Amino acid sequence: MFNATSFPTPTLVPVNGAVLEVFEVGSENAGNPIVLCHGWPEHAFSWRYQMAALAAAGFHVIVPNQRGFGNSSSPENVTDYDITCLTGDLVALLDHYGYEDAIFVGHDWGANVVWSTALLHPDRVRKIINLALPYQPRTDVPWIAFMEAIFGSDNYFVHFNRQPGVADAVLDANAAQFLRNLFRKNVPPARPAPGMVMINLAEAGTPLGEPVMSEDELAVFTAAFERTGFTGGINWYRNLDRNWQILADVDPVIHKPTLMIYGEQDMIPKSETLPHFVPDVDVLSLDCGHWIQQEAPEQTTQAILDWLADHEPA
Incomplete structure (x- = not known):
């Protein structure tokens, strides 16, 4: 099990009118950068199992807490x-x-x-390795209306947008319980309960399945969100329709070597159109759920290293 106290000391880096808390290893490998980007509700700490191995393989590993997370900037404007x-x-x-x-x-x-970085700044992206979330083609109607029509108003993407502040307050008031209930694996299949899933998780007294991480590891996430609250990260969701507009005239095809890693037990469906939008893609599935690099750390790290070794410049 990972020792949380051995995680690198961060630096605060001014960027783009904000400040990011950045953890790095392998700075001696200058010139060969790899940037690891966490999800929601996560933290740079979610990459703890991959960082040292990537540095040992010759990469300068740069792991930011993105805006709204950890000690990075959390602007007030959505x-x-x-x-x-x-x-x-x-x-x-x-x-x-x-x-x-x-x-x-x-x-x-x-x-x-x-x-989106590959779409908006293609010259800044050398290769892509993405976990859990495949490329999402732009829909004919804005994303929130699209999701509401399919999944209903209790879908958490929709709820975050249609009822601003409601989920934030519940998650903030139950941060430790919410994260304990969310970071689980081998959860028994069950019909979804009525209501909004994230609020249900925050209010549930008993977690299902098995913990993804140790108590010490979970404490890192809990401490971060008890300090910041969840609104910064939730605001990412509140820009989905704005993002839909921003991407309207952008070439939707990504022309970069890509590895897509799925968790076989993840609730997020695999993409049938991925090769159409990302033609230079390799696809791999691991026997785990959504929290891929934390549930299956050794397999994830090895998959990343093997793919990078196979795609070194000639």
Whole structure:
């Protein structure tokens, strides 16, 4: 089990009108950057099992807490979390280190930011490795209306947008319980309960399945969100329709070597159209749920290292 006290000491890096808390290892490997992007409700700490191995393989490993998370900036304005801002932070982070481009790795919402970075700043992305969330093609109608029509008003994407502040308050008041109930694996299949799933998790007294991480590891996430609250991260969701507008005239095809890693037990469906939008993609599935790099750390790390070794420049 990972020792939480051995995680690198962060630095605060000014970027794009904000400040990011950045953890790094392998700075001696300058010139070979790899940027790891966490999801929601996560933290740079979610990459703890991959960082040392990537540094040992010759990479300069850069792991930011993105805006709204950890000790990074959490602006008050919702629009300060749109995809222009989130991808702009990553580009500015490359500028800070003097890099023209980098390999980007994303999980969950972090994967969405990486996909979008390749769309909006293709010259800054060398290769892509994304976990859990496949490329999401732009829908004919704005995303929240699209999701509401399919999944209903209790879908948490929809709820976050239609009822601002409601979920934030419940999650903030039950941060430890919410995270304990969320970071689970091998959860028995069951019909979804009525109501909004994230609020249900925050209010549930008994977790299902098995814990993804140790109590000491979970404490890192809990301490971070008890300090910041959840609104910053939830504001990412509140920009989905704004992002839909931003991406309206952008070439939707990503022309970068890509590895897509799915969790076989994840609730997020695999994409049938992925090769159409990401033609240079390799796909791998691991026997785990949604929290891929934490549930199956050794397999995830090895998959990343093997794929990178196979895609070294000739």
